[in-house]
Amino acid sequence: MFADVVLPLPLSETFTYAVPASMQSALAIGCRVIVPFGKRKYYTAIVLKIHHDAPQSGVSLKDIHSLIDSVPLVNENQLKLWEWVSFYYLSPLGDVYKAAFPSKLRMESETMVSALVGHATDEKGLRPKEKQIIDLLNEHDLPVKISEIAVRLKIGNVLPTVYSLAEKGLVVIHESIQSKFAPKTETHIFLPKKLSPQSASHAIGKAKKQQLLYEQITGIFAASEADSFSRKEIMALTGASASVLNGLLQKNVLRQATVEIGRLGDGAARVTRAPHTLNEYQQQAFTEIIDCFNDRKPCLLHGVTSSGKTEIYIHLIKRLLEEGKQTLYLVPEIALTTQLTHRLQAVFGDKLAIYHSKINDQERAEIWKKMLSDHPYDIVIGVRSSLFLPFKRLGLIIVDEEHESSYKQTEPAPRYQARDTAVMLAHLTKAPILLGTATPSMESYFNAQTGKYGLVTLANRYEDISLPEIILENTKELRRKKKMKSLLSPALISYMDNALQEGGQVILFRNRRGFAPMVECQLCGWTPKCRRCDVSLTYHKSRNELVCHYCGTTYKMVTECPECHQPSIEPVGMGTEQVEEEVARLFPEVSIARMDADTTRGKNAYENILSDFQQKKTRILIGTQMLSKGLDFDDVSVVGIISADSLLNYPDFRSHERGFQLMMQASGRAGRKNKRGKVIIQSNDPEQPLYRYLTDNDYEGFFRQQAAERKLFNYPPYSRLIRIVIKDKDEQKAEVEARAFAGLLRPSLHERLLGPSKPAVAKIQLYHIREILLKLEIGLSPQKIRKLIKKSEQRMRANPEFKYMRVYYDVDPL
Incomplete structure (x- = not known):
């Protein structure tokens, strides 16, 4: 019997292993198995197929090392879905497995290293790194993980040094397979069932504190149907000290044991209402x-x-x-x-x-x-x-x-x-x-x-509450007439003031986090950029830092221009931080909160911000697009959309669709209960047709207008897009690889292939990027397209120059 398995590695192929006779009756599709892969490593694989098709003669198969499950952990519909995702999105099946399956249920072998016991070490013959490792291992009686060696000694690529020590006979290397999943446990206290009160009293003797605690505990058990209580609960309910409780345990008057309690709560949520009657x-x-x-x-x-x-x-x-x-x-x-x-x-x-x-x-x-x-x-x-x-x-x-x-x-x-x-x-x-x-x-x-x-x-x-009234504010005209003395238009400030005085709440929407999208020298125009990415840095005033929103690298805020050496660095544009600062200036007595990627990093951050707004502890909520997504608040009477044009002025065929959706959804937060809300949209160009569709709540009209454009230029939904992305730390090499790949595809795809080209952000995390765009008719066979792309990639990798090319595919990109 043989089994085809999928490994949690970026590989498209399945791998065939022999099934030991002892395992054959228990093995099933969807079970986890431990399999050897490569020279030393072991991985948790999922069984995809069981069959009796012997390999070609001369091919020796490895055995499955062990079977983990008695019942499958992945069902057949899930496996079919994994295979479809891998096929349609041109993604390795192993990557789908890693994304779909909890990491704590995957066991992997860990390389362990230990010093050879009793072996004299000639330190003169060791290189500095080798001596560091030997000293670290001699401090431990147990084997040390290779990853731990790298972290403790701050040595990059530690494996060659460890292998060198193994060749010298100074260390032993082996693989250890460990489960990553650890059940959550708690120490519980039990009353021994066969112990009578008289026997317990006799065992306790004259220890008064123990006798008193025992009586308290038996009273707690008598008043409850529970078989046990946690040690923490007992100590909280009785106020007893640990020493007195331990005394009862030592006399076997109480028993304690470790109990698995789980992390998913106690299922205490109760039904409090029936579904409302539908209108x-x-x-x-x-x-x-x-x-x-x-x-x-x-x-x-x-x-x-x-x-x-x-x-x-x-x-x-x-x-x-x-x-x-x-x-x-x-x-x-x-x-x-x-x-x-x-x-x-x-x-x-x-x-x-x-x-x-x-x-x-x-x-x-x-x-x-x-x-x-x-x-x-x-x-x-x-x-x-x-x-x-x-x-x-x-x-x-x-x-x-x-x-x-x-x-x-x-x-x-x-x-x-x-x-x-x-x-x-x-x-x-x-x-x-x-x-x-x-x-x-x-x-x-x-x-x-x-x-x-x-x-x-x-x-x-x-x-039958009316849809909100949408008011367009021409900020360009207001600035020309010198009426725009704030980030917020006079009308928006007035509506906010009225809403707050009437006990209402306000949401302000700005789809840029940070204080300003960039800073710039006002004299020579110099702008700081990320050293790892081809983007300008965002200024975060609260941290006084410049941050790259692509790789997360932070830099100190500059006060003097390195080009002209003048103290003329100023923020350009605005983000949610700057809006928050301006609103606090305009409404100093009002509670304000900000909701963006910077303020919602903690596990309960979302809940806390939304809960405070729901309970009206916060009166004004400022945020990015996450505020537009279906949130329901009773008392929001004014929504302000700031710099609406920035949602539309992006070089992407979907920018108007996204902008329309974001503004329509943000508008929908206003006036959901009791009375009609107001939405103020600040725009430099309010004559754009999109704003007319917004004010009329005319989605169908917007769809027809966009569909006509998409059809004219053959964009989705009238075509299907596949973006091929090639990355390399050497810009010239990325260009050569992209041109070669496009050259292999073009004879079959002709005008359906666009590029290669540099994207708007052409370098991220030190990798230079080139893109090839395939614009395919809806009726083209996905199987044939996949076959063509994969065959072309194989031909590329057959060339030693392109063997290690970094390429990925983005099907139906956004």
Whole structure:
């Protein structure tokens, strides 16, 4: 018997191993196995196929080292999805495995090093690095990890030195396989069942403090049905000292044991309400969605902001729960999970799990195991990675805010689009899928217009509240008339003041974090740039630093220009920090918060900022695009969009689509309850057609205008794009590689191939970048395109000059 397995390495191939006779009856597809790979390493592989096809004669196969699981940890639908993601997004299958499967459930061998016991060391014959390593090993009785040696001694590429010592017979190297998953445990106190009170009293004797504590503990147990309490709980409830408690344990009057408690909470969330009754518009939409599901089509729900889409989702989830089915509820950002979790827990209690990037690796592993248990979560709210969880009875997929660019994975591989992958998962599991948004992506709306998707429209806000009034402020004209004396227009300041006096709240939207996007010498025009990337640095005033937003490198703020040696460095443009500073100046008595990537780094940062705003502890909230994504606040009466033109003036065919979506979504935060809100858009060019579609809330008109342009220039949804990215630290080499690759593809693709070219940011983290863009007709076979690209890459690598070329593919790039 043989098994084809996938390894957690950036390799597209599966690898075949012989199955030992002792393992053959237990091995199953989707199980984890430990396999040797290379000269020394061992990895956790997933079994993809079991067969009896013997290898070619003369080929010797390695045996599987060990079987980890008695039941599969990955089901067949998941494996099919992995293979589809690998195929469609031109990504190594091993990268898909690494992205989809919790890292703590993958065991890897670790190279361990120990000094040879009793061996005399001739220090004169050792190089300085070798002597350092020997001294470190002699300090430890146990073997030391090779990674630990590198960290402790601050030696880069430590392996050659360690191998040199092994050849000299001074150290021993071996591989150790260790589990990364560690269950969370707690020490619990038990009452021995067979011990009578008289026996306990006799054992305690005359120790009064112990006798008193024993009586307290027996009283706690008598008042509860619990079999045990944690040691921490006992000490908190009784106020006892550790020494008195340890005395009872030593006399065997109490017992203690380590108990696995898990990290996923105690399931204490309780149901506090039934789903709200749907109004006539929601009910009609609900019925149309069910009809669409019956037609076996993905369904696009186009509902204006605050139309009550979430309540429709709740009714759909309830319907599926009654059928014993699970729901996957995808959201684009973890900021959305905070409010959404509270709303769903109120209706469904502890039936739901949250799965996103801020939960740690151990928690991910526990959720995965819970989903495989006999009592899995019925509802999972999560970001794109939750697509890969092992659902047993998936009955519904909801993709909320389906237009969001956050659904696209950009780094690292696989560079998949979660919305489209969710459609494939729905196909594999035969589960209906609902895509919901107020501003559909061009692709989804095109699919609905052409009949590939069903379309359900919800055009009325809940309780018939009017859509917000959108007011355009011509900041260019205001500056010309010298009326613009702040970052905020006079009208916006006035509306904010009125809203705050009436007890309302304000949201200000600026899609740039930091204080200023760049700083510049006012005399000679010098601008500081990142030494690792081809971009100007962003000024962060709170830290007095210049930061590269591509690689994260920080630099000290400069006060004197290095070119003209004058103290003439000034910030140019504005970010959220500068807006916050200006608002604090204008409204010194008002509580203000900022929500961007700098203020939301902590695990609970999102929750704390949103909770304070929800409870009106914060009156003005300033933030980037994460503020526009489906958040629901009752008392926001004014929304200000600052420097709206910057959303549109970007050299990308999607810039107007993204700008329209962001502004429409940001506008939707205003006036969601009680009264009509106001949205003030500050623009230097308010005559642009896009603003007319915004003020009229005319998505269809905007779609028609954009679709006509896209069709004329053959952009999606009328074509399919594949971006081929080539990187090298040597700029000339990157250029040569890109030209050679394009030369191999062009004879087959002709005018469908554009480039190679330098992107807008042509160097990131010291790597120079060149791009080739493939613009392909919708009807072209993905299999043939993949075959052509992969064959061309193989031909490139066959040339010794290009053997180590760095290339990746971005299918359907954003």
